[in-house]
Amino acid sequence: METIIAVKHLVNQFGSQRVHDGLDLEIRRNEVLGIVGGSGSGKSVLLRTILGLNTPTSGEIYFQGQELTGMKRQELAGLKRRWGVMFQRGALFSSLSVADNIQFALREFSHLTPAECRELMLVRLEMVGLEAHVANKFPSELSGGMIKRVALARALVLDPQVLFLDEPTSGLDPVSAEEFDQLIATLHHNLELTVVMVTHDLDSLASVCERIAILVDKRIVDGTLAELLASPHPQIRQYFSGRRAQAIMRENTWNGMPTTS
Numbered sequence: 481m482e483t484i485i486a487v488k489h490l491v492n493q494f495g496s497q498r499v500h501d502g503l504d505l506e507i508r509r510n511e512v513l514g515i516v517g518g519s520g521s522g523k524s525v526l527l528r529t530i531l532g533l534n535t536p537t538s539g540e541i542y543f544q545g546q547e548l549t550g551m552k553r554q555e556l557a558g559l560k561r562r563w564g565v566m567f568q569r570g571a572l573f574s575s576l577s578v579a580d581n582i583q584f585a586l587r588e589f590s591h592l593t594p595a596e597c598r599e600l601m602l603v604r605l606e607m608v609g610l611e612a613h614v615a616n617k618f619p620s621e622l623s624g625g626m627i628k629r630v631a632l633a634r635a636l637v638l639d640p641q642v643l644f645l646d647e648p649t650s651g652l653d654p655v656s657a658e659e660f661d662q663l664i665a666t667l668h669h670n671l672e673l674t675v676v677m678v679t680h681d682l683d684s685l686a687s688v689c690e691r692i693a694i695l696v697d698k699r700i701v702d703g704t705l706a707e708l709l710a711s712p713h714p715q716i717r718q719y720f721s722g723r724r725a726q727a728i729m730r731e732n733t734w735n736g737m738p739t740t741s
């Protein structure tokens with residue numbers, strides 16, 4: 481499968497703390513990649529570096545073969561318009577209605593008329609399973625699950641090639657989290673989206689992610705969930721050894737899924 485984003489030889493150091501040390505990662509077109517790792521292992525810093533929100537100590541990021549690091553700001557902004565990002569907790573503008581939150585980037589970056597923007601906004605609302613009347617509400621009037629869906633609609637508004645999700649199911653009850661996972665899987669399938677999600681949610685890993693990149697020893701080890709569960713690496717074993725992980729492994733019946741007992 482074609483590589484759409486490549487991270488090469490990435491080093492991130494804050495003072496004396498080295499978070500990434502020669503990290504390589506390939507994101508393949510049209511896959512759902514889960515990024516996992518223990519608390520403080522550097523998942524957010526990795527995501528922020530790929531998104532251009534953190535300047536790395538050294539290393540390169542490529543998008544469709546073009547090196548982003550060192551690219552002119554305007555050129556970079558043009559390329560990144562093809563990326564949708566859903567930050568943790570939604571990060572909606574609290575003073576704007578749902579409609580205006582979703583239309584924000586459209587107004588800024590597209591040449592659509594206000595009527596066309598509204599129409600596209602309503603299409604995105606429907607895509608994420610929300611009814612049209614939600615458009616008139618404000619973030620404070622929404623449930624946690626609805627906020628996530630609005631944030632997802634906003635991330636999809638410019639028709640991205642790549643969708644980045646930071647802890648998409650955090651704070652949701654198990655039923656809402658499962659529904660959200662299903663929504664992501666459906667959108668991935670219908671829109672042929674490449675999806676990159678940082679998550680602690682083992683259900684999401686099991687049900688949505690086709691490949692998993694785990695941060696260990698300041699670098700990435702990647703594979704399918706089955707491959708990582710079979711890994712002899714002590715930190716990977718430790719990450720997946722909790723009772724919750726064991727329960728998920730028992731509940732799921734993938735072909736060839738090994739057990740770690």
Ligand SMILES: Nc1ncnc2c1ncn2[C@@H]1O[C@H](COP(=O)(O)OP(=O)(O)OP(=O)(O)O)[C@@H](O)[C@H]1O
Nearest residue numbers: 494495497499517518519520521522523524525526
């Ligand atoms: N801007 C910064 N300045 C200094 N240290 C930072 C900065 N950003 C992150 N760090 C440090 O880098 C390390 C990795 O942080 P990061 O937020 O990427 O971890 P994480 O894997 O996302 O953790 P969690 O799962 O708990 O959110 C942490 O020790 C953090 O304190």
